[in-house]
């Protein structure tokens with residue numbers, strides 16, 4: 001059985017993962033309208049992955065005798081200016097999510113909930129991957145994005161970097 005404190009913290013994370021999915025879906029849509037088809041595919045896949053992150057917690061909370069709450073969500077931005085700025089937002093968002101996971105892990109220690117502690121290890125590892133992916137993409141953009149042909153290659157290349165390939 002989950003303590004109230006853990007249940008509340010996990011529900012907060014459910015909401016954050018759902019909002020992450022919406023942010024990446026909005027990025028996918030913006031990229032598609034701008035003709036960045038490779039980036040759009042990457043972002044659609046990323047949005048699906050965040051939904052999977054959310055569902056895993058929903059099922060865990062309910063399995064442990066809690067109640068996973070599905071709430072309204074903060075609307076994501078519609079316009080991301082440039083791919084570079086967009087991926088800077090991805091990186092800072094993932095750093096924010098990592099902090100939230102770390103805070104959750106902290107609470108499992110104070111609540112002595114080692115089952116939830118174990119459950120969260122998957123997310124700890126996943127966040128390392130997500131931050132690394134965002135950093136790699138930003139490095140690539142910084143290397144090539146100044147040229148039109150470089151950007152064309154990047155947009156093709158990013159299709160091979162779908163988040164699910166790295167789970």
Ligand code: FEO
Pocket residue numbers: 017020050053094097130
């Ligand atoms: Fe589920 Fe990208 O954090």
